[in-house]
Amino acid sequence: MPVLTSPDIANKFKEKWLAVYPEDQVTGSDSAPMDDSLTSLHWLQNFSILSADPERPNGAGPGCPSSQHQLFLKRLGFPRGGTDSPSSPPAGDTAATGMPPYLGSPVTSGSDSTAAPRFANCAHPGNGYPQIPIQASPPVEVDYKTNPKVKPPYSYASLICMAMQASKQPKVTLSTIYNWITENFCYYRHAEPSWQNSIRHNLSLNKCFKKVPRQKDEPGKGGFWQIDPQYADMFVNGIFKRRRMSANHYNSSSSSGGSSSTHRQSKLVQGYHSTQNGFPYQGVGVKRKHLPSKNNGKAMRASESPLLATEAHKADILRGDFDLASVFDDVLSGSCSTFEDLDINTALSSLGCEMEVSMQGRQHSAGLGRWCGGGDIIGQSQHLNHHQSYSYMELNAASMDCAVNIGELHVPQQQHPQHPQQQQQLDQDQLLQSHHHHLQQFDDPSTLFSEQPDEVVLQPWEEIKEEAQAIPLTLDQGFGLCEGFFTEMQPWERVEAYL
DNA sequence: CAATGTTTACTGGAAG
């Protein structure tokens, strides 16, 4: 098969797209108003995960505007598509259904199909994931909620994360987590109770989970668990981002971009590394990129997914000292936040690009926002008076990967810049924020690339990524790609940019 | 006593 150039693919994609959505023909990329650009990334939602929350036809969740909520749900995007596992109602929802093909099927259950985003419906009729025409992977639908034979492709950390999110509570009990999992994943209803041991093990071992002692006046046994704000950004779309860190990474704290990554790293090292491998025991998310060859002896695990990983490196950002717990809780409790970047990350990741959310210092909020999902960055900004910023982006010529650091939220009132650069960053951010709500500062290239070079996650559109990677890309193209990302683009244009 | 929480050890797959 002939090698297609990025433009070729972009054109093909465009043709396909227009065939399905002629209405999109209209606006030219350049004609789009800047304001639109703020929301233009919505396409990523679709691009990303799939679907909206089936359980919430209106997409309206408590505290969230319907439209925003829809976006949020999509962004939440637990790997699967349409369902709301993560965002879904605490109990009895279809969380387990409609998982992405790899994980399950996104469009699986009828319920979500309706809310399925365009990509799911059109471009990727089969599995609900964006796919390039060339790709043809048969969708495998698995309804985890009712299928007891297939082990969900989510790591325990992800499951915990989903349960926490679904609970809508800032903190949850172990039993709540168990319940959510069993209610949404049939497999666990029938599995040996040993999985609960694993859950506990994960909660204890994974630094991302923080135990909140029960108050004296709070009856009951055991404490509460919550996502440690410091690691909130480890969860992408409700899924744990997993990153493989090399030894140097731990030592790499370098300067530039740094401080944040340094911090984070050190924490990660201290935390997870001390216990297991050097990461806050992240394992969440869809785990491996390959199919679950492993049978576990009990059930076959669907291939892991997707969404996650891509942003593991976001984790490297440092966070400040200010207490974000409140912010986290805030977001978690329903006020929206932003998952926009998540999707972007995911999407870009799948396309060979990576976005990194840099939260240096103030980052917690960003991470939290992501985690909680809800609105988008903008929403969160409003809520917290944050400022987003974008600074620069760099391409790793060697890898030809595009790293885009997005999601840097600033919380001026709370922020306590530890470094002059941070203040500078703030100013810079304010300057740029008006133009790029969704894109944020690109982190230090060294951090972006050297730290998490292999953040590969099975994204729904993984195929696209692979294709894209196969396409010869010049450095210039790479830059163009990133550049294009920040500008208003039509879907096909964006794809072209990515390619 | 059961549920909860912590810790250690080991295994196998995946990635580098």
Place this chain on the structure above:
DNA sequence: CTTCCAGTAAACATTG
């Protein structure tokens, strides 16, 4: 081949 990672099992401690 080595390292990383997630999962599993199990021992043990704590708590209601």
